[in-house]
Amino acid sequence: MSTLGYALLALLSTRPRTGYELAQRMRRPIAHMWAAQHSQIYPELARLADAGWVTSTVIPGPGPRDTRRYTITAPGLEALATWADSPLAPEVPRSEMLLRVRSLWLVSPERAVAFAAEQRRRCLERLTVLDQEAAEFAPDDVLSTGHPEFFAYTTLRYGVLRTQAALAWWDWLLQQLRTRQADVLPLMTEKDPASRASWQQGATSGTPGAPPA
Amino acid sequence: MSTLGYALLALLSTRPRTGYELAQRMRRPIAHMWAAQHSQIYPELARLADAGWVTSTVIPGPGPRDTRRYTITAPGLEALATWADSPLAPEVPRSEMLLRVRSLWLVSPERAVAFAAEQRRRCLERLTVLDQEAAEFAPDDVLSTGHPEFFAYTTLRYGVLRTQAALAWWDWLLQQLRTRQADVLPLMTEKDPASRASWQQGATSGTPGAPPA
């Protein structure tokens, strides 16, 4: 079973849901978990049903097809528990945002600042949403480490801490970009694209300019 | 062009490399950037060459096939700069680790602690590697926001801050698991799998136990 399968099982482990509800929940993975489109979810639910890990019942609802409510089974809960306690391979981090940052030296200082400011704004926005979600947890639920709610709350806490770290980093970067902007030769503000190649060693178009002292 | 294509361009933007060197660099993306296997990299390099964004020259080397060194072209650098300054869609976070945490209530307290301790250890390990990589940057390189090195160093800094946040979170979680373990009813230590279903509403096998007060 794929990771998505276990993600769905995890959502179904506390209460039954329809495929639509799962799709709604899975498309706003603000700081946590897993994301998926409905086109991936419905076939995966069928696989879970084939494996006997969920059952579904038709419930009244609109639309040309039956509305199905999915419920985890005892074997499904067993499978989820086994998976949760199995070895976890290190994850490969992939961040297009960090790739962009790495290439920011090719962008004009003004646009680089605009980029950083926008990303900083997104961090703040995410923190707001995380706070709202965290507010939905009752303090009592948070107390016991045997409750599912404790761990759901805990993942929110993870998102908050990591986002706060990112926010502090963007603030630092913005400060660097603003204070050191004046010190640097205005490479990017010129219209000559060749000046950008001055940092390369062995660029194609020959005669690379020496790095400014 | 895919994100991987720009990731390769970004690595080639400071100096030429062979496909093998790119594959080596891309498989240890400790806290930053992008990861890829060589089986993905070689076809992508061919696409970059087709687009005229890189050129390659055959250099002496072992093996049944030619060893090729790839160099970014002026149009390639232009394309990278344009991409770096284009709108960035919010990334979908996918963390199997957080999914596991969310299902930790199904795991015995001892195993949950072991899981958290192992993840904490990995954070420390990553911090060590990040420190080593950061030590390779000369202080002078770090100063100017016009240098590629500044932004490469900056992404390392991002990784350090985020990993430190994760480390603090694991410490907090471990403390929670250890101090509150005694307070909770020992649901998981029993051999009865049905006791785990007590938190579900509408579980399949009927007669769900009432949540402990």
Added chain:
DNA sequence: TTGTTCATGTAAGAAGTTACATGATTTA
């Protein structure tokens, strides 16, 4: 009456992983 939400599904394609393949050079 036009658009949005509810509700489910399939199809085509892009992206990523794992495995297979070759063969020289270096290390144990």
Added chain:
DNA sequence: TAAATCATGTAACTTCTTACATGAACAA
């Protein structure tokens, strides 16, 4: 002499995204 590293490539498969499709209920 056996294994690992260098160095490149293809094939098969899984996973994920985007688009197409249906049709009722409800809101503007």
